[in-house]
Amino acid sequence: MKKKILIVDDEPSISMLIEFNLKLAGYEVRCVHDGEAVFELLKPFRPDLIVLDLMLPKMDGIQVCRELRRQNNAVPIIMLTALQDVTDKIAGLDNGADDYMTKPFSPQELISRIQAIFRRLSSLPSSGEVTVFEFGRLSVYPEQREVHVDGRPIELTPKEFELLHFLCRHRGKVLSRQQLLHGVWDYHFLGDTRIVDVHVSHLRDKIERNARTPEYIITVRNVGYKLSGPPQTVEPSSMAGI
The missing domain is CATH 1.10.10.10 (Winged helix-like DNA-binding domain superfamily/Winged helix DNA-binding domain)
Known part of the structure; x- marks a missing residue:
């Protein structure tokens, strides 16, 4: 079964670029363009990972992260930011993001990071490992x-x-x-x-x-x-x- 990825970005060119490359990599992808739309799609789509822009209309990325974690939703989140300020990146991590990338970025690097997260989540202790x-x-x-x-x-x-x-x-x-x-x-x-x-x-x-x-x-x-x-x-x- 394909892993599901939700892209949240209000720039159509960025969303389309990410969607195109993720679909080529074998993922099922949905795109929304504001923070509130994330919560409308959570139950029907049930994403395995969210690629979330920091600057969004209605609810920004920080607010979305905070609300997801408040609901005890542990879906992995990769935060995207066009801001170089370290405090903005740290704010995303402080509010529940698992990773962040600064725009512009290589789609292949994003795919590599997504693959790394899924590898870690799917790894189980070996038979000889302490229980x-x-x-x-x-x-x-x-x-x-x-x-x-x-x-x-x-x-x-x-x-x-x-x-x-x-x-x-x-x-x-x-x-x-x-x-x-x-x-x-x-x-x-x-x-x-x-x-x-x-x-x-x-x-x-x-x-x-x-x-x-x-x-x-x-x-x-x-x-x-x-x-x-x-x-x-x-x-x-x-x-x-x-």
Whole structure:
């Protein structure tokens, strides 16, 4: 079955260019031209990913992102922006976007990023991988794509979960931002590492007692991050109550 992608852009030339290239790549595509139209199409179309422009009539991209996440809709979002200001890009990530691209961009680069997101979402733990990661109050269930803190489920976006899972799999190891971009976003080029910092900040807000003095995701100055604390691994037989 074809993956469904919703394009949200009020510039017809941009929408048509993206639609043409995504259809060539084998995706089912719909286009809308304002923010409110996203919510009219969500249920009938059920997109697997949204390509969302920042500057839109009626509801801008930030408002659309914020509302989707408020509704606990975890659909991956790639934000498009013609603005070079870093604060605009970070604002998109702060409000739930998984990635962003600055116009003008190569359609092939957009397709590569979409493919990377779908590869990550479809990947499952290997048969030899630990079923559960336990770090004190924090429990990560890769097969169920669930995270619990103090026994309570925590809502994470797909990219936040993938980042935490990647850190779990490399627990105790210091990972550079570029390594995280490669491992989590599947970028095989020098990407903007601020994407990593924003997602780490979001994770800390959700899993740490105090995001300013984290006990799990530790910053290693001038290098990157590591997941701290010796984990306990739990076998499937002990998950009967999950």
